[in-house]
Amino acid sequence: MNYFAGRINNIIDAHDLPDINCMLQELSPDSAVVDKKTLCRFCEHANTYIILACDEEDLGEKGFAKERGRIVGMVLVNFLRKWTGVYGFIDDVVVRKKYRGKKYGIIDKLLSEADTLALHLGARYVDLTCGRKPERDAAHRVYLRHGYVPRDSIPYRKKY
Ligand SMILES: CC(C)(COP(=O)(O)OP(=O)(O)OC[C@H]1O[C@@H](n2cnc3c(N)ncnc32)[C@H](O)[C@@H]1OP(=O)(O)O)[C@@H](O)C(=O)NCCC(=O)NCCS
Secondary structure, three states, X not given: OEEEEEEHHHHOOHHHHHHHHHHHHHHOOOOOOOOXXXXXXXXXXXXXXXXXXXXXXXXXXXXXXXXXXXXXXXXXXXXXXXXXXXXXXXXXXXXXHHHOOOOOOHHHHXXXXXXXXXXXXXXXXXXXXXXXXXXXXXXXXXXXXXXXXXXXXXXXXXXX
């Protein structure tokens, strides 16, 4: 397995969209499809980082996956500067079904890479939210194992 971490525009291009969309479907079947335009907008955000796990033994059909292999795991991290310092926000955590479990250890490596990024960028905290649905149970166990602690606050959201 190969791992890549960095600013999203340095790591991903349009060739990766089929893989990214597969992953988003596994994360949530009602995810919107990411197209080239969305990817371009995304890449304008200098503070958006992505960490990928790629299977170098699965190169996909010609023109579909890159030489580095199919993307089989990802974590997105946005860093934000507040008055009190730099904070990271983790989103879109997913490992392809076939690659889940301790045999591969992909999520452990992805989250360790997120720690390395956060330390490198001087982040004080990294936050994330994880739903209460039963299909998120494995994710909750993963986050607790990696030192994420439930917060005593209620997340709010306004829709536009
Ligand atoms: C959350 C997620 C990234 C964790 O990756 P993972 O590879 O399953 O992580 P782990 O190796 O720690 O396995 C987690 C648990 O699921 C079990 N598991 C789930 N699917 C498995 C599979 N196909 N093979 C083996 N074990 C599996 C593991 O045994 C483990 O159990 P444990 O916590 O009792 O030890 C992954 O399950 C996933 O992509 N889930 C769907 C998307 C999601 O929920 N994302 C989080 C959004 S907040």
